[in-house]
Amino acid sequence: MLTTKKTIRRQFILDEAAKLFKEKGYGGTSMRDLAGNVGLEAASMYNYIKSKDEILELICSRIAGIYISQLHDIEQTAASYADKVKALIRLHIRLMVEEGPAVSVANHDWKYLPEPQLTAFKQARKDYEKGFAQLIEQGMAAGEFQPLNVSVALFTILSAVRWVELWYRPGRGLSAEELEEDIITMLLSGLAK
Amino acid sequence: MLTTKKTIRRQFILDEAAKLFKEKGYGGTSMRDLAGNVGLEAASMYNYIKSKDEILELICSRIAGIYISQLHDIEQTAASYADKVKALIRLHIRLMVEEGPAVSVANHDWKYLPEPQLTAFKQARKDYEKGFAQLIEQGMAAGEFQPLNVSVALFTILSAVRWVELWYRPGRGLSAEELEEDIITMLLSGLAK
Numbered sequence: 418m419l420t421t422k423k424t425i426r427r428q429f430i431l432d433e434a435a436k437l438f439k440e441k442g443y444g445g446t447s448m449r450d451l452a453g454n455v456g457l458e459a460a461s462m463y464n465y466i467k468s469k470d471e472i473l474e475l476i477c478s479r480i481a482g483i484y485i486s487q488l489h490d491i492e493q494t495a496a497s498y499a500d501k502v503k504a505l506i507r508l509h510i511r512l513m514v515e516e517g518p519a520v521s522v523a524n525h526d527w528k529y530l531p532e533p534q535l536t537a538f539k540q541a542r543k544d545y546e547k548g549f550a551q552l553i554e555q556g557m558a559a560g561e562f563q564p565l566n567v568s569v570a571l572f573t574i575l576s577a578v579r580w581v582e583l584w585y586r587p588g589r590g591l592s593a594e595e596l597e598e599d600i601i602t603m604l605l606s607g608l609a610k
Numbered sequence: 611m612l613t614t615k616k617t618i619r620r621q622f623i624l625d626e627a628a629k630l631f632k633e634k635g636y637g638g639t640s641m642r643d644l645a646g647n648v649g650l651e652a653a654s655m656y657n658y659i660k661s662k663d664e665i666l667e668l669i670c671s672r673i674a675g676i677y678i679s680q681l682h683d684i685e686q687t688a689a690s691y692a693d694k695v696k697a698l699i700r701l702h703i704r705l706m707v708e709e710g711p712a713v714s715v716a717n718h719d720w721k722y723l724p725e726p727q728l729t730a731f732k733q734a735r736k737d738y739e740k741g742f743a744q745l746i747e748q749g750m751a752a753g754e755f756q757p758l759n760v761s762v763a764l765f766t767i768l769s770a771v772r773w774v775e776l777w778y779r780p781g782r783g784l785s786a787e788e789l790e791e792d793i794i795t796m797l798l799s800g801l802a803k
Binding site: 499553566570572574575580591604605608 | 692755768802803
């Protein structure tokens with residue numbers, strides 16, 4: 418088991434790695450660049466992390482784990498389907514705002530994962546999409562949602578929130594809460610009055 | 611002026627080039643690959659097209675031109691703002707369905723355009739977004755749309771339709787019209803009843 422101090426240092430290295438991957442690309446980032454950014458000798462960084470592959474694996478599995486566990490929590494609640502879908506939309510936006518670089522790595526660089534982590538990651542994403550689709554389907558069956566093609570509704574939502582990753586900066590004159598509310602209004606109530 | 615036959619042959623070369631760029635990447639496609647795909651000797655292909663740069667430029671400017679001219683046409687109509695926004699959403703989806711590879715090149719490979727075409731392309735995109743945002747703003751002022759942050763509404767729409775590029779195939783059990791109707795319902799009326 419990792420000691421707390423080691424865990425904190427390790428998470429710091431992962432956060433810096435995510436920023437570098439986002440900025441220079443996964444292929445364009447070396448362990449040497451990373452050691453320079455975290456202020457460690459390359460040799461001592463290996464006390465915390467074994468390889469670039471391990472870093473990618475830890476970032477992707479942490480983000481995938483957050484999505485899956487939040488989905489399970491939301492599924493268990495007694496809320497309406499509309500509130501469940503809203504909670505998932507909020508989760509996507511909040512993660513992009515609070516964990517931008519790590520989410521960006523999980524969205525784009527997952528394809529560089531080695532096996533068997535690549536297959537596990539794709540399966541986790543599939544499970545998440547399936548669970549999300551089920552909530553939409555159940556909401557339709559319960560008469561809460563409009564009768565649409567479930568895949569179209571799901572991918573429209575997942576795609577609609579993606580621009581936040583590229584656009585949102587704290588200085589845009591819009592708080593994360595306003596952003597969430599406006600996107601939720603668009604997707605649940607629509608632009609038209 | 612190009613003769614009709616030459617124009618047709620040239621458009622065929624551009625269409626094949628867009629498919630190759632989408633499949634192998636702009637950097638990964640050579641003029642030799644392209645000549646092979648269109649069934650011409652590299653030397654005779656140069657009668658129709660000068661360089662890879664010229665191909666990229668022609669694809670990007672054609673797609674940008676369609677968006678801009680359609681926006682202008684829509685702005686001139688007497689339709690409601692909701693109908694104007696619907697017409698633009700339809701345009702995005704239809705272009706992705708009918709011109710998938712060319713739209714994909716304009717969405718992703720524009721960054722390889724040489725100057726001054728790069729600046730012109732970015733300006734055209736900015737003008738288009740500005741015109742689209744104005745329709746949303748005018749619809750809000752007219753009381754047709756909910757009072758939201760205009761940029762959030764605009765980018766949610768532009769982002770929401772992007773998944774079609776990756777997902778839509780004629781064999782998905784969904785016609786292009788059903789796809790359009792469901793996405794328009796999501797964005798204008800919302801998922802919730």
